[in-house]
Amino acid sequence: MRATFLVKQILGLNGVVVSEISLFETEIVVKLKLTRTKLGCPKCKYMTHFRYDTRTVNSRWRHLDMGVRQTWLFCQLRRLKCPSHGVITESVPFARPVQESGFTRDFEHLVAWATSKMDKTTVTKLTRIAWRTVGTICERVVAEELDSKRLENLFLVGVDEISYRKHHNYLTLVTNHDTGKIIYGAEGKSANSLNGFFNDLGPDRAAKITAVTMDMGPAFAKAFADHAPGARICLDPFHVVKLGTEALEEVRKDLWRQMRKLPTPEYARKFAGARWALLKNPGDLTERQGETLKRIKRTGGALWRAYEMKESLRAVFAGDLTNYEVSELLERWCSRASRSRISSFVRLSKTIRTHKEGIMAAIEIGVSNGRVEGLNTKIRSIIARCYGLHSAEATLALVMLSCGPIDLKLPYERAS
Ligand SMILES: [Zn+2]
Numbered sequence: 001m002r003a004t005f006l007v008k009q010i011l012g013l014n015g016v017v018v019s020e021i022s023l024f025e026t027e028i029v030v031k032l033k034l035t036r037t038k039l040g041c042p043k044c045k046y047m048t049h050f051r052y053d054t055r056t057v058n059s060r061w062r063h064l065d066m067g068v069r070q071t072w073l074f075c076q077l078r079r080l081k082c083p084s085h086g087v088i089t090e091s092v093p094f095a096r097p098v099q100e101s102g103f104t105r106d107f108e109h110l111v112a113w114a115t116s117k118m119d120k121t122t123v124t125k126l127t128r129i130a131w132r133t134v135g136t137i138c139e140r141v142v143a144e145e146l147d148s149k150r151l152e153n154l155f156l157v158g159v160d161e162i163s164y165r166k167h168h169n170y171l172t173l174v175t176n177h178d179t180g181k182i183i184y185g186a187e188g189k190s191a192n193s194l195n196g197f198f199n200d201l202g203p204d205r206a207a208k209i210t211a212v213t214m215d216m217g218p219a220f221a222k223a224f225a226d227h228a229p230g231a232r233i234c235l236d237p238f239h240v241v242k243l244g245t246e247a248l249e250e251v252r253k254d255l256w257r258q259m260r261k262l263p264t265p266e267y268a269r270k271f272a273g274a275r276w277a278l279l280k281n282p283g284d285l286t287e288r289q290g291e292t293l294k295r296i297k298r299t300g301g302a303l304w305r306a307y308e309m310k311e312s313l314r315a316v317f318a319g320d321l322t323n324y325e326v327s328e329l330l331e332r333w334c335s336r337a338s339r340s341r342i343s344s345f346v347r348l349s350k351t352i353r354t355h356k357e358g359i360m361a362a363i364e365i366g367v368s369n370g371r372v373e374g375l376n377t378k379i380r381s382i383i384a385r386c387y388g389l390h391s392a393e394a395t396l397a398l399v400m401l402s403c404g405p406i407d408l409k410l411p412y413e414r415a416s
Contacts, residue, residue, distance in 0.1 A: 150181070156365060
């Protein structure tokens with residue numbers, strides 16, 4: 001077997017012949033020629049026999065490593081004139097348009113797959129490319145591979161905002177509750193952030209949406225009232241529980257501020273680790289956090305009562321209760337909170353009473369709160385990993401890689 005043929009087989013390349021292989025200390029350079037005589041537009045299906053001119057464009061792509069060496073493919077490409085895209089360099093079967101990418105599809109899929117599973121340091125070390133480049137590769141893979149039918153048959157959706165980059169920026173994400181996948185994302189958190197969603201969706205498909213879960217802010221409610229008036233607006237229990245956590249946080253911060261003014265700093269130090277002990281679900285506490293919680297319980301007072309109220313609010317939505325029971329418990333919770341003399345919980349009880357109809361609507365349509373919470377935790381861990389990415393689009397691409405309707409395959413899976 002000839003070495004050039006062997007290398008072509010190993011690299012899994014079709015539609016080309018290998019004309020030359022050079023070995024360097026850290027890389028292998030493989031020169032290719034396209035076997036087809038027709039020229040194809042990289043942006044559409046247009047094919048032609050005619051070259052636009054005699055100029056050729058030297059192009060190179062990083063491909064999957066061979067052993068310890070990086071593999072680089074070289075090819076001289078011709079130019080054609082596409083009726084839709086003008087004068088353009090011809091397409092190759094193994095990569096996206098040359099102007100946009102210096103990597104083969106196999107390489108980009110490997111990077112995207114790795115990014116959906118591993119942290120930043122691991123991905124950049126494994127692939128030997130910069131994190132920013134990882135971001136742009138993920139954007140390309142998501143744009144091409146995201147399930148094109150993701151906006152079909154939407155009945156029950158959720159919309160939520162999530163902060164990134166130290167809480168200065170926001171992404172708006174739309175979830176299909178039936179599949180648990182994120183189907184749309186855009187920068188910002190205003191009603192306008194959903195314009196793109198309704199544009200892509202169109203009025204016919206928007207009319208099919210029967211219910212949407214969201215937080216209590218007015219922005220998303222307005223967008224849905226304008227574009228999908230048939231959708232029943234439901235207030236996500238997940239957000240109600242989150243408000244409970246925020247009310248508790250307020251009590252803890254108040255107490256912390258008071259304690260720091262005391263002449264005995266030991267007392268304040270005792271509560272230094274209290275934050276996570278209070279905020280995490282009881283089942284997820286470490287041993288030390290469990291101890292801290294016990295100490296707070298022994299001390300009693302407003303902080304412990306606030307903790308109990310947050311946990312009992314969570315319990316209202318966590319069990320297999322009937323709608324009637326949830327409604328009753330929520331009512332009882334509100335009257336207890338309103339009498340608690342803890343201002344953040346008195347306020348929350350008012351908020352919940354104002355929005356009770358929407359909250360009960362969410363219970364009736366039966367969106368699993370645990371699932372929403374799980375997805376939210378997953379997104380937050382992905383966002384934490386995105387630190388250093390240059391744009392909202394790249395951050396969004398990483399979210400979609402792990403939570404969107406996308407079937408990422410490794411090169412060997414794609415080859416078979
Ligand atoms: Zn074209």
